[in-house]
Each structure stands twice: as C-alpha cells, then as structure tokens.
Amino acid sequence: MSIPGEETVGILAIQQGLGGDWSCGSSDGSNDVDHTDKRIDFAAQGNENPYFFAAMQSFNGPDTATLRYKSLAPDHAVIFVEEERSQDQEMGHTTEQWAYLALWDGAYSTPTVEE
Numbered sequence: 001m002s003i004p005g006e007e008t009v010g011i012l013a014i015q016q017g018l019g020g021d022w023s024c025g026s027s028d029g030s031n032d033v034d035h036t037d038k039r040i041d042f043a044a045q046g047n048e049n050p051y052f053f054a055a056m057q058s059f060n061g062p063d064t065a066t067l068r069y070k071s072l073a074p075d076h077a078v079i080f081v082e083e084e085r086s087q088d089q090e091m092g093h094t095t096e097q098w099a100y101l102a103l104w105d106g107a108y109s110t111p112t113v114e115e
Contacts, residue, residue, distance in 0.1 A: 021046065024101045031060060031095035037070060037078050045075040046104030052077055054100040061094040063087065077102070 023042040070078040
C-alpha cells in the first residue's frame with residue numbers, strides 16, 4: 001500500500017447570496033434539476049459571461065451522472081444532469097440538488113509575485 005505524502009487542502013466558503021461581482025446559489029435542499037434544461041438566473045450580473053462553476057449536491061438514482069451547463073449568459077445559465085452510458089443507453093435521470101458560483105472580472109484578484 002502506498003501512503004501519500006503531505007498534502008495541502010484549500011477551501012473557499014462563500015455565503016449564499018450576492019456580492020458586487022459574484023453570485024452564488026443552490027437548489028436549497030430540493031431536488032429540482034434532471035436531464036431536462038433548467039434556467040438559473042444570477043442574483044448579480046456583469047456585462048460579459050462570468051466564470052461559472054456548478055456541481056450536483058446529491059447523488060440520486062443508480063446511474064452515474066454529472067451536472068453540465070448548456071448555455072451561459074451574463075445574467076443566467078442553463079443546466080442539466082447528464083448520465084453516462086456504460087450500463088445502458090438511456091440518458092434520463094432523476095432529480096438532483098445543485099449549487100453554483102458565478103464570478104465576473106473584478107470579483108477576485110490574483111496574487112502579485114515580487115521577485
């Protein structure tokens with residue numbers, strides 16, 4: 001058995017809601033996205049498409065699946081659950097919980113490295 005060496009773990013915690021250049025939200029514990037398109041409107045919006053991060057927060061049903069986005073705009077995204085096809089060819093999936101984070105330029109800063 002191989003034991004990994006020391007690891008560094010970082011986390012980012014953001015309270016659900018609205019910031020000047022960011023927006024985050026979730027399904028608030030309800031299972032409301034499946035294999036059909038679901039539009040989620042951002043609480044904030046910029047002039048351009050944000051950097052968009054989203055993930056399922058539950059794993060219902062027997063088939064492996066992931067959250068995908070179909071389209072992205074400055075004020076919304078369209079998401080859906082996509083199943084993989086290793087066990088069968090059908091792609092219908094039960095409802096899942098989800099969460100997202102949208103960041104527009106200016107919501108974050110990159111560290112400056114001085115030599």
